[in-house]
Amino acid sequence: MPDGGERDFLAHRNLLMGVAYRVLGRVADAEDVVQEAWLRWSKAGPVADPEAFLVTVTTRLAVDRLRRVRARREAYVGEWLPDPLLTGPDAAAGVLRTESVSLALLVVLESLSPLERAVFVLRDVFEFPYAEIAAALDRREPAVRQLAARARTHVQERRPRFEVDPVAWRQVTDRFLGACLNGDVAELMGLLAPDVRLIADSGGKAVAPRRPITGPEQVARFVLKIMKLSRSFTDSAGVDPAARIGYRLVTANGGPALQVTADDRPFVHFQLQVADGRVSACHLIVNPDKFAAVTAEDGPALRP
Structure with missing residues (x-):
């Protein structure tokens, strides 16, 4: 050496x-x-x-x-997305520059x-x-x-346009989470751009669409369906029925993201692409293999 x-x-x-x-x-x-x-x-x-x-x-x-x-x-079965990478709130100041590590650019x-x-x-x-x-x-x-x-x-x-203001990005993600937890279709649709797309990566190992979903109503209804965490979905994602479910906001790939956890281990990862204050794309990762190197230590649980 x-x-x-x-x-x-x-x-x-x-x-x-x-x-x-x-x-x-x-x-x-x-x-x-x-x-x-x-x-x-x-x-x-x-x-x-x-x-x-x-x-x-x-x-x-x-x-x-x-x-x-x-x-x-x-x-690969269905759409492929990069692994989520927890970057911390100060990622832009270090080697993990915000835009260059975003899911959209990757x-x-x-x-x-x-x-x-x-x-x-x-x-x-x-x-x-x-x-x-x-x-x-x-x-x-x-x-x-x-x-x-x-x-x-x-x-x-x-390269897609997306909101680089971290405060606005976080605010939209906060509202998105609130609408999901409240089951508010109207609020959720109001956050989505007319041409919004949802891309889901399951690798064929969890219940998720294998092709992109487009349009505010279709995306909103699918997101709420996922967030209901039906038994068929959680079983497909390998979640123990007795696990404690939580929701948390983390900083991943240079921006805010929402994770659903089972006993503090993530099994759903949402990251939004924001332009002009609205969600232009939603990246959803539910392939269990993609969480092997991801922990939920970035932020406190929002709901026990």
């Missing part, structure tokens, strides 16, 4: 996790990549630039893993090639110089610039 190796690795771990998660969209995969980077770092000899070495190893591992998992995602990044995605993350999110990115990906700099331009154009064309 390089001198001061553990200290250097820990100093860069958040950066490595930020790169790996944005490239892969899965917490468990990102953690595996960072762990493998640690193993390679611990076996390395003297390293002149620890950050460059660690980012290079992490990026290459993430790109290789993304190429392998893409085939599995093509066979969904757009899914349509990029692995190399385009890696270049976009390193250049447009973390602002690495083109020369360093070229070295990390073992590509010539002009080729990396072309990849960056292509990825940037693709993202700009497909």
Whole structure:
């Protein structure tokens, strides 16, 4: 291990996790990549630039893993969404920049090639110089610039508008939660934009639509149906009938999100995309596999 190796690795771990998660969209995969980077770092000899070495190893591992998992995602049942990632209320001030870790943007990044995605993350999110990115990906700099331009154009064309004001985002989420808990269809519909879409990720392992739902009435009625937590739904989500159910607001992927918990373990995750004070999209995650790395420690339970 390089001198001061553990200290250097820990100093860069958040950066490595930020790169790996944005490239892969899965917490468990990102953690595996960072762990493998640690193993390679611990076996390395003297390293002149620890950050460059660690980012290079992490990026290459993430790109290789993304190429392998893409085939599995093509066979995924229903819509696929990135894993929810609890980021904390001050995420925007640190390495987990709010917009670049949002579910809305990560969904757009899914349509990029692995190399385009890696270049976009390193250049447009973390602002690495083109020369360093070229070295990390073992590509010539002009080729990396072309990849960056292509990825940037693709993202700009497909990036949805959403409310960046965290106060407004939280207020809409609070009202959404209140309407859900009160079963208020009219209030809920009033929060939804005319072209609102709901995308649900169940992986075929919980009761949820396999295609997007559109329109305020259809989305509102489905959300309230989910929030009633019917026995058929909770059974499909693997919830113990005797579990204590709770509702809480957390900060995930750079913004507020609503989680339904069973004995403090989440099994429903709602995150809203807000534009002009109304909900333009709702991302719903109910696949039990996507909560393996998620805890409910970010906020107090709202209802026992």
